[in-house]
Amino acid sequence: MFYREAGDFKTSYGEDSQTFPIKFDRLRYFAVLAIAFGVVPLFINDYWANAVAVPFLIYAIAAIGLNILVGYAGQVSLGTGGFMAVGAYAVYKLMTAFPEVSIFIHVILAGGITAAVGVLFGLPSLRIKGFYLAVATLAAQFFLVWLFNKVPWFYNYSASGQINAPDRTIFGVFVTGAQTSAMAKYLFCLVMLTLVALVARNLTRGTVGRKWMAIRDMDIAAEIIGVNPLTTKLSAFAVSSFFIGIAGALFFAVYLGAAEVGEAFGIQKSFLILFMVIIGGLGSIFGSFAGAAFLVLLPVFLKNVLVGTLGWPTDLAAHIELMIVGGLIVVFLIAEPHGLAQLWRVAKEKLRLWPFPH
Amino acid sequence: MNDMSDGYVTADGRQIGGVLMEMKNITLKFGGVTAIKDISFDVRAGEIRAIIGPNGAGKSSMLNVISGFYVPTEGEVWFKGVKRGPMRPYQVARLGIARTFQNIALFDGMSVLDNILTGRLTLMKKGLLSQAAWWWSGAAQEEYEHREKVEKIIDFLEIQNIRKTPVGRLPYGLKKRVELARALAAEPKILLLDEPMAGMNVEEKEDMSRFILDVNDEFGTTIVLIEHDMGVVMDLSDRVVVMDYGKKIGDGTPDEVRTNQDVIDAYLGVAHD
Ligand SMILES: Nc1ncnc2c1ncn2[C@@H]1O[C@H](COP(=O)(O)OP(=O)(O)OP(=O)(O)O)[C@@H](O)[C@H]1O
Ligand SMILES: [Mg+2]
Numbered sequence: 234m235f236y237r238e239a240g241d242f243k244t245s246y247g248e249d250s251q252t253f254p255i256k257f258d259r260l261r262y263f264a265v266l267a268i269a270f271g272v273v274p275l276f277i278n279d280y281w282a283n284a285v286a287v288p289f290l291i292y293a294i295a296a297i298g299l300n301i302l303v304g305y306a307g308q309v310s311l312g313t314g315g316f317m318a319v320g321a322y323a324v325y326k327l328m329t330a331f332p333e334v335s336i337f338i339h340v341i342l343a344g345g346i347t348a349a350v351g352v353l354f355g356l357p358s359l360r361i362k363g364f365y366l367a368v369a370t371l372a373a374q375f376f377l378v379w380l381f382n383k384v385p386w387f388y389n390y391s392a393s394g395q396i397n398a399p400d401r402t403i404f405g406v407f408v409t410g411a412q413t414s415a416m417a418k419y420l421f422c423l424v425m426l427t428l429v430a431l432v433a434r435n436l437t438r439g440t441v442g443r444k445w446m447a448i449r450d451m452d453i454a455a456e457i458i459g460v461n462p463l464t465t466k467l468s469a470f471a472v473s474s475f476f477i478g479i480a481g482a483l484f485f486a487v488y489l490g491a492a493e494v495g496e497a498f499g500i501q502k503s504f505l506i507l508f509m510v511i512i513g514g515l516g517s518i519f520g521s522f523a524g525a526a527f528l529v530l531l532p533v534f535l536k537n538v539l540v541g542t543l544g545w546p547t548d549l550a551a552h553i554e555l556m557i558v559g560g561l562i563v564v565f566l567i568a569e570p571h572g573l574a575q576l577w578r579v580a581k582e583k584l585r586l587w588p589f590p591h
Numbered sequence: 592m593n594d595m596s597d598g599y600v601t602a603d604g605r606q607i608g609g610v611l612m613e614m615k616n617i618t619l620k621f622g623g624v625t626a627i628k629d630i631s632f633d634v635r636a637g638e639i640r641a642i643i644g645p646n647g648a649g650k651s652s653m654l655n656v657i658s659g660f661y662v663p664t665e666g667e668v669w670f671k672g673v674k675r676g677p678m679r680p681y682q683v684a685r686l687g688i689a690r691t692f693q694n695i696a697l698f699d700g701m702s703v704l705d706n707i708l709t710g711r712l713t714l715m716k717k718g719l720l721s722q723a724a725w726w727w728s729g730a731a732q733e734e735y736e737h738r739e740k741v742e743k744i745i746d747f748l749e750i751q752n753i754r755k756t757p758v759g760r761l762p763y764g765l766k767k768r769v770e771l772a773r774a775l776a777a778e779p780k781i782l783l784l785d786e787p788m789a790g791m792n793v794e795e796k797e798d799m800s801r802f803i804l805d806v807n808d809e810f811g812t813t814i815v816l817i818e819h820d821m822g823v824v825m826d827l828s829d830r831v832v833v834m835d836y837g838k839k840i841g842d843g844t845p846d847e848v849r850t851n852q853d854v855i856d857a858y859l860g861v862a863h864d
Contacts, residue, residue: 432723435722435723435724435725435730436719436722436723438725438734439717439722439725439730439734440712440715440722440730440734441719441722443701443705443708443709443712444709444712446698446700446701446705447698447709449698449700450697450698450699450700450701451696451697451698451699453660453680453696454692454696454697454698455698455709456679456680456681456684457660457680457681457684457689457690457692457696458681458684458689458709458710458712458713458773458774458777459681459684459712459713459777460681460709460712461679461681462681468719472719516700
C-alpha cells in the first residue's frame with residue numbers, strides 16, 4: 234500500500250477536515266482501535282497492565298488535559314498533580330458517600346468537580362502570564378496537597394491519612410478494588426481515554442480550539458475579532474482540569490487502589506505530565522499519546538535492558554533515565570517545540586512525496 | 592462643509608448612505624501626551640473614508656478608540672445613531688466592526704484557513720458542549736457552512752494555494768492579505784484598515800487597492816482607511832480626514848483636502864507656531 238494523497242480527492246469540506254486526511258492513516262487508526270479493544274485484552278497480564286498499559290492510558294488522559302491548557306491555549310500550569318489529586322479525592326468522597334451510583338458516573342463527576350476547581354485557580358490567568366502564572370499554579374499545587382493532608386474530612390478520618398478505593402463493578406465486573414483483573418482495569422481506562430481523546434479532538438478542531446489558539450498566539454488580535462479573553466481562558470482551564478480530574482480519579486481508584494496525596498500527586502507528577510506534553514508535542518492530541526507512551530516506556534525499557542540484561546545497579550539506571558529525560562526536554566524545547574508529533578509529521582510529509590520530492 | 596444630508600451618489604455611481612458612525616469631540620491623553628485633541632468626524636454607510644497625516648499624528652490612536660482598545664479621555668462614539676458605552680474590543684467586534692493592524696497581528700501558529708475561520712467567530716453559534724459532540728450536535732455542519740464562506744473569501748483574495756500553510760511562514764505581503772481576509776470573514780459593517788499597503792511594492796499595492804475597492808463595491812462594506820501613500824488615498828477614498836499633531840486640520844473630498852492650505856503646510860513641513 235502506498236502512502237499517497239494522489240487519487241484520494243476530497244469532494245467536500247467535511248472530508249477535507251477529517252482527523253486523518255489520508256485514507257491509509259484512517260485505516261491505521263481503525264486498526265489501532267481494533268487491536269486496542271479486541272486483541273490486547275486477550276493477552277494482557279498483571280505485569281503489562283500495571284507497568285505499562287494502565288499508567289500509559291491514564292497519563293495519556295492527563296497529558297491531553299494539560300496539552301489543551303499549555304499547548305492549545307498557551308497558559309502555563311505546574312498544578313497538574315494537585316488537580317489530579319482533586320479528581321482522586323472527589324471520586325473517593327463520591328464512591329464512599331453514594332455507593333449505589335455507578336463508578337463511571339463518579340469518575341465523570343470527579344472530572345466536573347476538578348473543572349470547577351481548575352476554573353477557580355485559573356482566575357489569575359486573566360491578569361498574569363507566563364512565568365508568573367506558572368508560579369501561581371505551583372502555589373495551587375502545594376496548596377491542594379496541603380489541603381488534602383490537613384483536612385481529615387477528605388480522607389474520611391482514616392487513621393493512616395490514606396484513601397482506599399472500595400470495590401466497584403461495571404456490568405458486574407470489578408473495576409476497582411483488590412479483585413479487579415488486569416483486563417478490566419485496562420478496558421475501563423481505555424474506554425475513558427477513547428472518550429477523552431474524541432472530545433478533545435472535537436473541541437480542538439472547531440471554534441473552541443481556534444479561540445484557544447488565538448489567545449495563545451496573539452491575545453490582542455484575538456480580542457479584536459471577538460474572542461472574550463475571560464471566558465476563553467477559563468474554558469481552557471475548565472476542559473483541561475476536567476480531563477486531568479478524570480485521570481486523577483482513575484489513577485487513584487483503578488491504578489493505585491490506595492493513595493497518600495503527597496506521594497501520589499506531588500510536584501513530581503506535575504513535572505512528569507508537563508514533560509510528556511513537551512516531548513510529545515505542544516498543541517497536538519497525538520503528541521499527548523506519544524509523550525505519555527515515551528515516558529512510561531522509557532523506565533521500563535531501561536530497567537529491562539540496563540538492569541535486567543546488562544546487570545547494572547538499579548539506582549544507576551534511574552540516574553540515566555533522569556539524564557535522558559532532562560536532555561530530551563532541553564533538546565525539544567530548543568529544537569522542536571512541537572515534539573515527537575512534529576517529527577512524525579515531517580517524516581510523513583517526506584514519505585508523502587517520496588521518492589520525488591519536487 | 593459636507594452638505595450631503597442623507598446620502599449621495601459618488602462620481603463612479605456608488606450610493607452612499609446616511610451617517611453610520613460618528614466621532615464626537617474625541618480627546619485622548621496618555622499622561623502628558625495628547626494623542627488626539629477634540630476631533631469630530633463622521634463615517635457614512637458604504638463610503639471609503641481615509642485618515643491621513645504625518646507620523647505620530649494620532650491616526651492609529653483614533654482606530655484604537657473606535658475598536659475599544661483605548662477609552663477616550665473625552666468625547667463620544669456614536670454607532671448607528673446610538674451613543675456607544677464603554678466597550679471591550681471583543682464587544683466592538685460583535686457590533687460588526689473589524690480591523691487590521693499597522694503591524695500585522697495574525698495567529699502565527701495557525702494555518703491561513705484557521706486564521707480566516709477565526710474571523711467568523713462572532714457568526715458561529717455552537718457552544719462548547721455542542722463542539723464536544725461534533726457530529727451529533729450539528730457543530731460539524733456549522734463548521735462546513737462557514738468553511739464554504741471562507742473559501743469564497745480565499746478565492747476572492749486569490750490565496751487558494753496557501754490555505755494550509757502556517758501563517759508564520761508567509762512573506763509580508765501575503766500576511767497583510769490574510770489579515771484582510773480574516774477581517775472580511777467577519778462580514779463586518781465597518782472595516783478599519785491601518786496602513787494596509789505599508790511596506791508593499793507597487794504591484795502588491797495595486798492588488799490591495801483593487802481588493803479594497805472590490806470589498807466596498809461587492810459587499811457594500813464601509814471602510815475607514817489609514818494610508819500614507821497620497822496617490823492611493825486620492826484614488827480610493829470618498830472623503831478624507833487630515834490629522835496633524837492630534838488635531839484635525841482638514842476634512843472633505845480628496846480634491847478639497849488637496850487644496851487646503853493647512854494640509855499643504857503640514858505635509859510640506861511649515862514650522863508650527
Ligand atoms: N499606548 C500609548 N502610550 C503612550 N503614548 C502613545 C500610546 N499610543 C500612542 N501614543 C502616542 O500618541 C501619538 C500618536 O500615535 P499614533 O500611533 O496614533 O500615530 P499615527 O498617526 O498612527 O503614526 P504613524 O503614521 O507613525 O503610524 C504618538 O505621539 C504616540 O507616541
Ligand atoms: Mg499608526
